[in-house]
Amino acid sequence: MIGIPVRLKTAVSLVLLGLLTLLAGIGQLTFWAPAETVTASAPGDSKAAPLTVITQDVLTHKGGPKQISIKGDGKFVLAVGRPDDVDAWVGKTAHNSITGVSADGKSLQVAGTDGEATAPSPAGSDLWVETENASGQLDYTFSPPASGNWSLLLASDGTKPAPSSVSVTFANDATMPWAVPLIVIGAILIAAGAALPFVSKFTRGRGRGARPNGPRGGGNTETEKETDKDTAEVTENESDKDIIGEDTAPEDTKKGTSGGPVLRISLVAAAVVTALVGGTAAGAQAAESPSPSGSATASPAETAGAQAVPVLVDAQLKRILDQVAGAVAAGDAARDASKLTPRVDGTELQVRTQNYKIRSQVATHEARMPVRSSKLLGSVISTQRTWPRTVIAVTQGDGNVVPQVLTLVQASPRENYKLKSTSPLQPGTSFPAIPLGGTAQIAAGDKSGLQYSGTEALAALGDRLTKADSAFKDKLVEGTNSPYIADVLDYQASTVKSGTNGDFTFTHTPSPADTAVFRTSDGGAVVVGKLDFDFTSKPKADGDTLTVDKAAAVLAGGDSTKVGLVQTFSESVAIYIPPAGSTAPMKLVAAVRGLVGASFK
Numbered sequence: 001m002i003g004i005p006v007r008l009k010t011a012v013s014l015v016l017l018g019l020l021t022l023l024a025g026i027g028q029l030t031f032w033a034p035a036e037t038v039t040a041s042a043p044g045d046s047k048a049a050p051l052t053v054i055t056q057d058v059l060t061h062k063g064g065p066k067q068i069s070i071k072g073d074g075k076f077v078l079a080v081g082r083p084d085d086v087d088a089w090v091g092k093t094a095h096n097s098i099t100g101v102s103a104d105g106k107s108l109q110v111a112g113t114d115g116e117a118t119a120p121s122p123a124g125s126d127l128w129v130e131t132e133n134a135s136g137q138l139d140y141t142f143s144p145p146a147s148g149n150w151s152l153l154l155a156s157d158g159t160k161p162a163p164s165s166v167s168v169t170f171a172n173d174a175t176m177p178w179a180v181p182l183i184v185i186g187a188i189l190i191a192a193g194a195a196l197p198f199v200s201k202f203t204r205g206r207g208r209g210a211r212p213n214g215p216r217g218g219g220n221t222e223t224e225k226e227t228d229k230d231t232a233e234v235t236e237n238e239s240d241k242d243i244i245g246e247d248t249a250p251e252d253t254k255k256g257t258s259g260g261p262v263l264r265i266s267l268v269a270a271a272v273v274t275a276l277v278g279g280t281a282a283g284a285q286a287a288e289s290p291s292p293s294g295s296a297t298a299s300p301a302e303t304a305g306a307q308a309v310p311v312l313v314d315a316q317l318k319r320i321l322d323q324v325a326g327a328v329a330a331g332d333a334a335r336d337a338s339k340l341t342p343r344v345d346g347t348e349l350q351v352r353t354q355n356y357k358i359r360s361q362v363a364t365h366e367a368r369m370p371v372r373s374s375k376l377l378g379s380v381i382s383t384q385r386t387w388p389r390t391v392i393a394v395t396q397g398d399g400n401v402v403p404q405v406l407t408l409v410q411a412s413p414r415e416n417y418k419l420k421s422t423s424p425l426q427p428g429t430s431f432p433a434i435p436l437g438g439t440a441q442i443a444a445g446d447k448s449g450l451q452y453s454g455t456e457a458l459a460a461l462g463d464r465l466t467k468a469d470s471a472f473k474d475k476l477v478e479g480t481n482s483p484y485i486a487d488v489l490d491y492q493a494s495t496v497k498s499g500t501n502g503d504f505t506f507t508h509t510p511s512p513a514d515t516a517v518f519r520t521s522d523g524g525a526v527v528v529g530k531l532d533f534d535f536t537s538k539p540k541a542d543g544d545t546l547t548v549d550k551a552a553a554v555l556a557g558g559d560s561t562k563v564g565l566v567q568t569f570s571e572s573v574a575i576y577i578p579p580a581g582s583t584a585p586m587k588l589v590a591a592v593r594g595l596v597g598a599s600f601k
Contacts, residue, residue, distance in 0.1 A: 014193030022186025037066055040101045041167040042108040048161035049112065050119050051095035054152040054168075056083050058108070059142060061101050062170040068140045070154065072163030075135045077121070079128040079153040080142075082309065084385055086151040088413035089127055093119040096164060108168060119158040126320055126416045128153075129313055146313045310381040310438030311389050311410075317381070320408065321373035321393055324419050328352075328371040335360060345418040346409070347514065347530050347570045351594035358554045358595070365551055368594065369404060369424060372397025378431055380518050380526070383438040387412050390441065390516040392528060394431050402427055405574050405590040407516070407528050420514070421530060421572040423590040426482030431589060432576050433521040442525065444515040450577050454517035454527035457575045457586055458510035462531055465489070465508040465571075476575070478588040485588060495535075501544045505536045508571065523579035526589065531571040533593060538564035538601070552598035564601035569593040 059065065070078065081089070094115040098108050123131065129145040132138060144150055154162045312320070327343035330336075337353040344352065351368060358365045372395055380392035389410045396403040403425040408417040425431060447453040452460065460472040465488050478485050492506045514530040537546050545560050552567050553559040574590040 008197060011193040011196040014189050014196065016193075018186045018189030018191075018193060020186070021182050021189060024182050024186075026183060036172055037169050038105050038172045039167050039169045040106055040108045042098060042110050042164060044165070046096050046110050046164045047112050048164065049094045049096045050117065050155060050158055050160070050162055051090055051093055051122075052154040052162040052164055052166070053086060053090060053095055053097045054154070054166070055097055055099050056149040056151055057100050058098055058168060059144075059150055059152070061168075064144075065142055065168045065170055067169045068142060068152075069167040069169070070134070070138045070140065070163050071165040072134075072136065072154075072156065074156060074160070075133065076138075076154060076156045076163050077123045078132040078134065078138060078140060079122050079125070079155075080130045080145060080150060081128045081153065082385075083149050083151045085127040085413065086153050088387075089122060089125065089153070090119075091413070092116050096162070098166060098168075101168075101170075105170075108166060110164075119155070120414055121158045122153055122155050124416075125414070126316065126410060127413060129316055145315070148309050308383045308438065309385070310383055311385060312381050312391060317379060317391065317393065318373070318376065320417050321376065321395065321406070324406070324408065324417070325371050325373040325395075325397075328419065331356075332367070332370060343416070343418055346420040347572060347596075348419050348421050350596045351570055354555060354596050355594065358551045361554050362550045369422065369592075370397075370399040371395070371404070371406065371419065371422060372400055374398070377403050378434070380434050381438045382441040382518065384441040389417075390528075391417070392518070392526075394425065400424075403431075405431070405528070407572075421528070423528075423572040423574060423592045425590050426479055426484060426588060428479040428481035429587070429589055431574075432524065432526045434518070434526075435521050440519045442517050442519065444512065444517055444527075446517070449523055449580050450525055451580055451582065452577055452586065454515055454525065454529070454577070455510070455512070457527050457577050458515060458529050458531065458573070460586065461485075461573060461575060461588065462508040462510055465531070465533070466506055468493070474585060476586040476588065482588075484591040488593075499537070499546075501540050502546050503538045503540055505534075507534045508532070509534070517577075520576070524582070525577045526574060527577060528572075528574045531573065533569035533571050535567040535569070536564065536601075537561075537567075548598075551595055555595070555598040556600055558600065561600050566597075566599055566601060567595065568597040570596050 054068070070076075079086075092115045094117060095113050097111045097113065099111055100109040101107070102109060122128070123133070129150075132140055142150075142152070154166075156162055324343045327340055331338075331340035331344070331352065335356040337349065337356060340349055340352060355365070355368050359367065374395075374397040376393060376395055378394040382390060387410065391408050393406045393408065394403050395406060401424075405423050405425055406419060407421045409420045410417045442448075442454075444454040447456070457476070460470075460476045464470045464472050464476055464485055468489050492504075496504050508531045511530040511532060515527065516529070517525050517527045519525055539546055539562060543562065545562050546565060548556060548559045548561060548565055549567075550559070552565065556565060571591060571593040573588065576587045576589050578584045578586065
């Protein structure tokens with residue numbers, strides 16, 4: 001058996017070793033722990049360029065930056081956009097791209113691209129989800145505005161060099177994998193050292209059971225007495241030696257059961273330590289190993305998802321609508337078309353320009369419905385990331401008796417969205433449901449999965465508006481509370497009936513350049529577009545005179561004609577097309593017309 005001095009020395013050694021091990025583990029978590037962040041800086045020898053791009057690889061490195069510090073000369077702008085939008089806006093302009101971080105984590109990798117020496121200022125572009133203006137220095141905290149990939153664009157005014165002094169601070173993922181194992185080992189050693197002096201209480205007297213009394217097998221009684229006496233002497237001597245701590249146990253006892261409990265306790269303690277260390281180290285190693293999800297290579301599904309990113313997020317659309325509504329309100333208030341041009345184009349610019357001109361001379365002529373952005377009721381955001389891009393918004397506000405369908409188009413990356421057409425939602429009609437997260441825009445002539453293509457639907461509407469007995473009478477319908485088609489047919493019929501001294505013809509021709517088709521949630525589609533409504537008047541006989549409507553007279557330059565008159569209206573419409581296999585008819589969702597021209601033949 002281990003003597004008291006030996007056990008005490010061993011216990012003290014274990015406790016001291018445990019304390020040192022415990023302190024080493026705690027130290028790795030505190031005063032020896034690595035810094036919480038690490039900063040990588042762009043090299044100072046980069047060639048000056050009007051634009052600097054910080055790519056998505058930098059913005060996703062180590063879970064994303066904690067802070068981006070930018071220094072530049074004078075004022076500059078930081079813009080946040082989708083990588084393809086940033087690339088499209090940069091175009092052929094010379095620029096520096098910060099593409100990644102060096103292996104040691106201390107430097108940013110910069111690649112220069114030669115090109116055009118100047119570019120327009122990116123400030124105010126609709127491509128950006130958000131922008132930050134700064135002068136001299138900017139400490140920017142990047143937070144992804146939505147799911148998907150993002151890039152940053154830095155520029156001054158497009159002519160001066162963009163900021164190139166960029167530092168990015170990331171979380172430091174360096175670890176101390178042995179910290180926890182050392183703490184565990186230290187605690188176990190301290191516990192083992194503290195328990196060792198008390199081991200003898202559980203081991204003394206074990207392995208020496210009492211011998212049975214009485215003769216056995218008819219043996220000699222005298223011999224047994226001799227044996228008992230000898231045994232008593234031995235027992236007495238052993239007891240004396242146990243008291244003074246001398247180990248005089250027989251050799252076979254030292255090798256056998258007498259030291260068994262101490263050895264077993266030691267072996268169990270060693271096994272526990274080994275198991276804990278092994279398990280903790282394995283856990284630490286697993287924590288350090290990168291998971292498969294951190295791979296830089298995107299799966300086909302992820303790639304497909306990235307391609308389906310909508311061209312606008314909600315914040316962008318709301319900002320664009322506010323600016324469009326502001327421009328239209330300014331133009332309407334002043335009856336000045338020049339105030340419309342920053343945000344209005346195409347059919348809507350043409351209609352409102354002529355409306356202002358007519359109302360300047362005909363006070364009773366009806367104004368165009370105002371454009372409001374205060375209440376966004378719905379939207380159609382395309383996932384088509386090429387240009388031109390088309391989006392639709394359904395809004396309502398002051399002066400809108402019914403919701404209004406707004407069609408906006410961005411012609412190229414460096415141009416902003418402009419309002420191309422407006423049309424009131426027909427009373428009692430609902431706008432078709434659109435998939436959340438954006439929808440596919442399809443070619444006007446694409447009929448896949450549909451009853452009709454967008455081109456065919458607009459042609460069918462043109463036929464319905466021209467002929468009372470159209471073949472599409474039951475295939476394209478309108479709500480009973482919104483008889484736009486019926487009103488047009490009535491207007492044309494009454495004109496012919498009342499115009500006894502004139503011949504009248506009416507045509508409604510779709511404009512292919514203004515057609516856009518989007519998938520709906522039910523597998524159908526909604527098509528928005530324009531029809532040119534030409535109303536031609538001609539005297540029946542030579543010398544007959546036709547009276548010209550007051551509004552048309554303003555544009556034609558006279559209130560009567562002996563040669564004939566052609567009036568042109570622009571009809572802005574939206575039609576729902578059911579999916580293939582459906583028995584439901586197409587439906588007119590929104591429609592309005594505006595006079596855009598009148599001339600004598």
